[in-house]
Amino acid sequence: MRPVYLDNNATTRVDPAVVAAMLPFFTEQFGNASSMHAFGAEVGGAVKAARKQLQGLIGAEHDHEVVFTSGGTESDNAAILSALEAAPERTEIITSAVEHPAILSLAAHLEKTRDIKVHIIPVDARGRLDRDAYRAALSPRVAIASIMWANNETGTLFPVAELAEEAKAVGALFHTDAVQAVGKIPIDLKSTAIDMLSLSGHKLHGPKGIGALYVKRGVRFRSQIKGGQQERGRRGGTENTPGIIGLGKAAELAGLHMTEENTRVKSLRDRLEKGLLQRIPNTFITGDTDHRLPNTCNIACEYIEGEAILLLLNRAGIAASSGSACTSGSLEPSHVLRAMNIPYTAAHGATRFSFSRDNTDEDVDQVIEAMPPIIAKLRELSPFWDGGQGTKDFRPIYA
Amino acid sequence: MLVREIVQLSRQAFTAIYVIPEITHQAEDFAMWDYTDKVKDYFFNPKNAGVLAGANAVGEVGAISCGDALKLMLQVNPTTEVIEDARFQTFGCGSAIASSSALTEIVIGKTISQALAITNQDIADFLGGLPPEKMHCSVMGYEALQAAVASYRGEEWHDDHDEGALICKCFGVDEGVIERAVRVNKLTTPEQVTFYTKAGGGCLTCFEGIEQVLSKVNAAMVEEGLITAEAAYQIGSIDPRALKSKAKPSELRKPRIDVEQLMATKPTAAPLVSPLAPVKTTPKLTTLQKIKAIEAAIEDLRPFLKADGGDCQLIDVEGDLVQVKLSGACIGCQMASVTISGVREKLIEKLGIPLRVVPV
Numbered sequence: 001m002r003p004v005y006l007d008n009n010a011t012t013r014v015d016p017a018v019v020a021a022m023l024p025f026f027t028e029q030f031g032n033a034s035s036m037h038a039f040g041a042e043v044g045g046a047v048k049a050a051r052k053q054l055q056g057l058i059g060a061e062h063d064h065e066v067v068f069t070s071g072g073t074e075s076d077n078a079a080i081l082s083a084l085e086a087a088p089e090r091t092e093i094i095t096s097a098v099e100h101p102a103i104l105s106l107a108a109h110l111e112k113t114r115d116i117k118v119h120i121i122p123v124d125a126r127g128r129l130d131r132d133a134y135r136a137a138l139s140p141r142v143a144i145a146s147i148m149w150a151n152n153e154t155g156t157l158f159p160v161a162e163l164a165e166e167a168k169a170v171g172a173l174f175h176t177d178a179v180q181a182v183g184k185i186p187i188d189l190k191s192t193a194i195d196m197l198s199l200s201g202h203k204l205h206g207p208k209g210i211g212a213l214y215v216k217r218g219v220r221f222r223s224q225i226k227g228g229q230q231e232r233g234r235r236g237g238t239e240n241t242p243g244i245i246g247l248g249k250a251a252e253l254a255g256l257h258m259t260e261e262n263t264r265v266k267s268l269r270d271r272l273e274k275g276l277l278q279r280i281p282n283t284f285i286t287g288d289t290d291h292r293l294p295n296t297c298n299i300a301c302e303y304i305e306g307e308a309i310l311l312l313l314n315r316a317g318i319a320a321s322s323g324s325a326c327t328s329g330s331l332e333p334s335h336v337l338r339a340m341n342i343p344y345t346a347a348h349g350a351t352r353f354s355f356s357r358d359n360t361d362e363d364v365d366q367v368i369e370a371m372p373p374i375i376a377k378l379r380e381l382s383p384f385w386d387g388g389q390g391t392k393d394f395r396p397i398y399a
Numbered sequence: 400m401l402v403r404e405i406v407q408l409s410r411q412a413f414t415a416i417y418v419i420p421e422i423t424h425q426a427e428d429f430a431m432w433d434y435t436d437k438v439k440d441y442f443f444n445p446k447n448a449g450v451l452a453g454a455n456a457v458g459e460v461g462a463i464s465c466g467d468a469l470k471l472m473l474q475v476n477p478t479t480e481v482i483e484d485a486r487f488q489t490f491g492c493g494s495a496i497a498s499s500s501a502l503t504e505i506v507i508g509k510t511i512s513q514a515l516a517i518t519n520q521d522i523a524d525f526l527g528g529l530p531p532e533k534m535h536c537s538v539m540g541y542e543a544l545q546a547a548v549a550s551y552r553g554e555e556w557h558d559d560h561d562e563g564a565l566i567c568k569c570f571g572v573d574e575g576v577i578e579r580a581v582r583v584n585k586l587t588t589p590e591q592v593t594f595y596t597k598a599g600g601g602c603l604t605c606f607e608g609i610e611q612v613l614s615k616v617n618a619a620m621v622e623e624g625l626i627t628a629e630a631a632y633q634i635g636s637i638d639p640r641a642l643k644s645k646a647k648p649s650e651l652r653k654p655r656i657d658v659e660q661l662m663a664t665k666p667t668a669a670p671l672v673s674p675l676a677p678v679k680t681t682p683k684l685t686t687l688q689k690i691k692a693i694e695a696a697i698e699d700l701r702p703f704l705k706a707d708g709g710d711c712q713l714i715d716v717e718g719d720l721v722q723v724k725l726s727g728a729c730i731g732c733q734m735a736s737v738t739i740s741g742v743r744e745k746l747i748e749k750l751g752i753p754l755r756v757v758p759v
Contacts (some may be wrong), residue, residue, distance in 0.1 A: 305466065307492035311442060332569070332601055333466070344464040348490075381448050381496060383470040383488035384463055 004318045004363045008203075009152050009180060009296060009354035014246070015205040021249040022207065025242040033239050034230065043241050050248025054212060057251040058178075058197065059188030062217055067231045068244050071211035072179040073102040075198030076146070078213050078224045078235070079175040080106060083144035083196075084116065085222040090143035090172070092117040096129055096158070097339035098151050100177055102198075104335070121147070126288045127156040127340050135166060142172040149181035149197075153323055153336040153352060154287025155296025157181070164193040173219065179203055179211075183254035184261055184293050195219045201243065205356070206250030210243030257357050265355050266294035268364050272353060273297050275368035280375050286342060286350060295355040298323070300337075300346040303385045304378040309351050312377070316370040323350040345384070434493060435527035441497035446504055451486035458546030461539055465570050465597065467491030469499050471543040473506065475551050480511045487543075494526075494533040501525045502540040511548055517541070518583045519595070534595045538580055566608040569601025574612050581616045585625065587632050589613060610634045684752070690716050696749040697723070700742060711742060721746065721756045 005013070025046070031039030033047050048063070055063040069075045080093060080103070093110070095103050097120050110116040119137035122130050129147065138145065145167045150157050164174035175196040181187065182197075183204030189197060197214040201207050215221050215234065227236020254261075273285055282302040301309070306322030313320055323334035332338065333347040342350065353367065379385040434442075454472035461468030467490060474484040485503035489496045501522055506514050519537035523529045529537055565573050580586060580595040589609045593599040599609050610632070617631035684692070694713055704711055714722040723742060743756040 303463070303490065305491050305495070308442070308496060311439075311493045315443065344466075348463070348466050381445065381488060382490040383459070383468055384490055 001317055001366070002362070004359075004366050006353040006355060006359065006363065006367065007319045007321050008356035008358075009155075009352065010321055011202045011208065012205045012356050013358055014202075014207055015250060015253055017253060018206055018246045018249045022242040022246040025245050029241070033241060034228065043239075047239055047241060047244050050244045050251075053248035054199075054251045057187070057255050058182060058199070058214060059186075059190055060214055061190040064232060065189075065214055065217055067213045067215055067234045068239065068247070069211050069213050069235055070209055070240070071202075072100070072177065072198050072200035075200075075211050075213035076100070076102040076175075076177055077106055079196040079198060079215075080110075080144055080146060081224050082220075082222040083173045083175070084110070084114075086220040087143045087173075090141055091115070092119065092137075092139070092141045092143065094119040094121060094134065094137045094142055094145035094147075094167075094172075096121045096123065096147050098123055098127060098153075098156075098336045099146070099148055100152060100179070103146055103148075103177060117141075123156075123339050125340055125342070127151060127154050127286070127336070128288050128291075129158055129163075134163065138166060138170045138172060140170055140172075142167070142170060144173040144175055146175040146177065149176045149178035149187075150184070150293045150296075151287070151336060152180045153334060154298045154340075155180070155293035155354075156288040157185070157291040157293065160194060161192045164195070168193045180293060180296075183251070183258075184295055186258060189214060189216070201247040201250060204250050204254045207243050207246040210240055210247045212247065260357055262294045265357055265359065268359055268361065269295055269297050269353075269355050271361075272364045272367055273299065275364070276371055279368065279372040283375075284346070286337065286340065297353045297355075299351055299353070300342060301349040301351065301375050302346045303382045304349040304375065306349055306351055308378050309349065309374060312374040313351075313367075313370065316366075316374070318367055318370060321352045321354075323347065323352065433530055434497075435529075437501075437525075437527045438494055438497040438529065441500045441526065442493040445496055445500040447484075447486050447500060447507075448488070449486050450488065451484060453484075454486070456482075456547040456551035458543040458548070458550060460542045460546055461490070462571065463490060467495045467536065467539060469495070469539050469543045471499070471502065471540075471547045473547050473551065475511060482506050482509055482511070482514060491536065491539075492533075494529055495536040495539065497526055498522050498529070498536040498540045499543075502544060506544065511551065514544060515548055517544060519580070520584060531591070531594045534584070535597045538576075538595050541579075541583075542576070564608070566612060567596075567598035567601070567605045569605075570597040572596050572598035577609065577612045578616050581613055582620065582625075585620070586613070587617060587626065587630050589632070589637055684750070686716060689750070692750050693721060693746055696746050697742070699749070700745050719752070719754050721754050723756060723758060725758050 025043070029039075029043050029046065031037075031041075031043040033040055033044040035041075047068075051063045051066050051068075054060075054066050058066075060066060067078075069078060084090070084093070093107060093116060095107055095118065099107075107116075107118045107120075111118045119133075119142075121134045121137065124130065134145075134147075145163065147158050147160060147163050149160050158176075160174075160176045160178075164176075167174040173195045174193065175198070176194055177198045178187065179198060179200045180203060182199040187197075194214075195216045196219065198211065199214070200211040201209075213235075221234055223234045223236065225236045228238070230236060230239055276299055277283055277285070280301060284300055286298045286300050287296075310320060310322050323337045333342070333344070333350070337347040337350055451472035451474060453474050455477075456473040456475050458471040458473075459469070469491070470488045472486045472488075473482050475481070476483050485507050487499040487503050489499040491499075502517075505517060505521065505525055509517075519534070519541040522537040522540045523534060526537075565571065566577060576596050577592055577598055581592065584591070584595055586592055586595060589599060589606065592609050592613055599605055611634065613632045614634050617626065620626045621628045621631050690713070693716060697711055697713055700711065710726045712724045712726065714724050716722070721743075743754060746754050746756065
């Protein structure tokens with residue numbers, strides 16, 4: 001049986017066309033894009049073409065608004081550190097409780113070491129941002145507000161275009177970690193007030209170790225990696241050309257598959273959710289089901305623990321992930337589920353299935369077949385399970 | 400001209416060697432944790448799971464909020480005090496379920512007083528070891544057994560609060576639980592206390608509390624000659640912030656057997672090593688003793704290698720360098736390096752000294 005890979009929010013398979021596009025840049029086109037000779041010129045042209053491909057995917061007005069980096073984490077760090085450096089009189093930042101650690105651990109570090117005031121905006125039970133709290137935190141003291149476009153665990157989408165307008169009104173920059181959104185939903189940055197956006201290659205069938213930071217023209221940018229004049233002096237270091245070419249190709253392919261992502265892939269996800277909810281009692285979908293990525297399903301099963309689910313799924317040839325404590329080495333459920341106040345009875349048993357264009361109808365069939373007996377087996381073992389007697393009284397506030 | 404030549408040459412070279420690999424997948428080969436085969440077996444096929452109708456001793460520990468909970472049910476013969484049957488129900492991860500199941504296997508046939516002598520280490524040993532971060536699963540089994548025996552005797556099992564102050568509020572861990580875990584497992588760092596009891600696994604505001612209990616118990620253990628003064632924990636020797644930032648998922652995936660920790664906390668059961676040997680120094684073995692011990696360890700491993708169509712022979716021992724020869728199906732197998740590290744782990748476990756294993 002074909003293994004079923006449903007952990008595409010963790011990483012995706014590199015598209016074979018991307019690999020093919022990259023290969024010459026390890027071999028014949030090994031030149032340094034900054035060199036004056038033919039070797040360099042050839043590569044320089046290819047890097048520019050890749051920049052344009054990425055520009056197209058995110059709807060940037062100019063290709064030079066794209067700065068290649070090593071990935072999402074570097075882009076996130078660069079955006080926030082640059083904003084603080086460019087506006088030293090502003091000493092506060094705003095972010096949400098459900099951001100990626102690339103933002104949250106940087107924010108905690110800045111709070112501790114640089115006396116930066118960090119506003120962490122809470123979310124509700126469906127993972128939606130507390131808009132009032134966000135507005136209340138905005139002030140002329142804020143250097144940058146950074147709110148993710150889509151949450152990696154639940155797929156919940158944030159109204160970043162509106163949030164960016166609100167930030168602009170107080171003169172604060174707006175950054176969004178769009179690592180999960182780019183390639184999955186249409187993005188048109190030139191029509192928004194978003195100043196900076198982070199993206200990562202390996203989440204859209206590109207290679208690992210490459211990403212980009214979009215910096216809107218006119219935004220004051222302070223480079224964090226000092227070195228040569230690469231990327232118009234905004235990111236020192238010889239260009240990772242194979243990675244850049246791969247990211248460019250991946251962006252082009254993502255654009256071509258955008259409709260498929262929002263129709264076929266979405267219908268796979270929806271069919272999986274429906275199938276599981278019908279077959280497994282005491283189960284609910286977490287996140288904002290009305291505003292969600294088309295590929296992400298986070299399903300919480302009461303009275304059982306996520307690592308046990310993953311081990312059994314793995315044995316059935318299915319790869320998924322979990323917000324449970326035990327899978328991460330931490331002892332508490334994920335910060336996202338805790339921020340949403342998902343009760344402990346279910347947070348430990350939350351499982352995430354994330355699709356990509358590689359997935360098929362058979363994949364969904366396989367999970368719908370494998371998952372119910374796995375849940376039944378673990379509930380059989382669980383001292384908290386009452387044999388489904390409680391099903392009738394089960395009224396999760398998120399459903 | 401030159402560029403074009405290079406281009407053509409390298410393109411040829413590439414078409415020759417580059418093949419986009421098929422996704423391959425061996426379902427049970429990878430695991431989120433480095434669980435032993437026995438842990439996996441007891442998780443995938445748990446023995447004695449479910450409700451025991453005639454139970455006259457029941458121990459319940461843990462809570463759903465903590466991420467694991469265990470209900471242990473025993474049927475004790477009132478005349479002989481022999482545990483005739485045992486069942487469990489567990490909410491928790493793979494190793495929690497495996498530890499619970501292992502516990503039932505261990506206690507069946509034992510008398511109540513024999514059962515009381517079982518430690519969490521016995522449960523972990525029965526399973527061929529647990530990842531350090533998962534030792535709390537074995538402690539949960541120990542606690543449930545104590546609670547079940549207490550219920551049989553009509554006593555109240557004090558699993559929290561009454562046994563000294565509550566130290567960790569996130570996971571409801573009191574001083575008594577920490578003290579027991581430190582004593583039984585010879586723990587000497589706050590991080591180990593978290594792995595074994597979960598205390599400090601949440602907000603970590605109880606770090607000072609953990610430090611105090613740990614250093615107090617360690618000091619007593621030094622007095623009793625259980626650990627050396629050098630190994631005992633000193634308050635303030637670890638910055639809790641380092642501990643917190645260390646709790647990153649990727650970094651927690653340490654090898655199942657950590658030589659340092661093995662040396663520090665678990666004087667090996669191997670008869671060649673005196674339990675009273677200073678913990679941080681390498682026990683002195685003559686080369687002959689070493690060779691004999693290594694050969695015995697390889698002998699233990701052989702059935703597993705044979706099961707996969709392979710074999711392993713000891714070639715030479717020089718200091719801490721052990722040369723082995725893999726044969727049969729191990730040859731050319733991509734898993735050979737995994738096998739080698741498995742052999743190394745086993746040898747270290749058996750001998751209790753750091754070793755390097757290289758194939759020849």
